[in-house]
Amino acid sequence: MVDFNVERIDPIALAGNAAVSNRCWMSPYVWRLGDGSYAMLVRAVPPAGETGDTGTIWYATSRDGLSFVATDTPVLSPGPGPDDIGGCEDPTPVLCDDGSVLVYYTGVDASRTHGEMLYATGPSLDRLTKQGVAMANTPSQGNIKEATVDRTSDGGWRMFYEYARDEASLIGLAVGTGVAGPWTDQKDPFGPRTDSWDSWHLSTGPMLTSDKNRPVMFYNGATRDARWRIGWVAFDAEYTQVVARGVEPLITPPPSLERNAADIAFAASVVLVGNEIWLYYSLADTHLRRAIIRRS
Secondary structure: OOOEEEEEEEEOEEEOOHHHHOOEEEEEEEEEOOOOOEEEEEEEEOOOOOOOOOOEEEEEEEOOOOEEEEOOOOOEOOOOOHHHOOEEEEEEEEEOOOOOEEEEEEEEOOOOOOEEEEEEEEOOOOOOEEEEEEEOOOOOOEEEEEEEEEEOOOOOEEEEEEEEEOOEEEEEEEEEOOOOOOEEEEOOOOOOOOOOOOOOEEEOOOEEOOOOOOOEEEEEEEOOOOOEEEEEEEEOOOOOOEEEEOOOOOEOOOOOOOOOOOOEEEEEEEEEEOOEEEEEEEEOOOEEEEEEEEEO
16 A cells, blocks of 8 residues: 655745846756755746746755755756757756766747757756757657656666647656667556546656655646646556556645735655655745655
């Protein structure tokens, strides 16, 4: 039997210069460094009502996993190429065995309506070089984004991703021999549930793989009117079938005091600290939160 309970939710603080501190924050990808401190890639978005790009991606560090300090410049900014001239979104870093780093991210074109999964590589996060398309859109899968990756038992790679079809967001799965592909599509790992909180839209979230026989994804789901909540789904060891799935959302946004605030909670990363599961997510496409979760 697998189940999860939220014990506490804490706000995340992000300090930095005006270029990042005056923006809204989304997609907090947090991981632990070798000295016990924490690192984060985060998308910074212009406040509501302001025009401009759809996001820049920043690097920040923290001693306690709650109060982060950003660097002076973003690690990924729009352009100059057409694939991401409109914005850089949804960072997913992969720390490679040779010490280098790869970052999957969503590039938005000049129209602000078309997105594609891109990637950048480099010896460190402050020296990234854009490499182009990581996984191309197809006639049946559009706006591919939100990468979640994991190693396969044979040393390859498994990628979950969000894609658009028939006015819905869905979760796809592909496997590859290397972290940069090429990728071969598999059947979708799971789908929406009728008459449920995740009845229309699905989007990838972070993987908890401490139990290799029961890996868990904290995924994002929504109704057709895009009221996003965070749930969980557990797989068998090879991700061939779903073995458990939460009936109710694990995290639901609280009532907002802000007018016209988006009704959205969206999971981005998970860190295992002792017996605690730290789930990082964005709230209302504006603020960052950490939930401490227990497996029961």
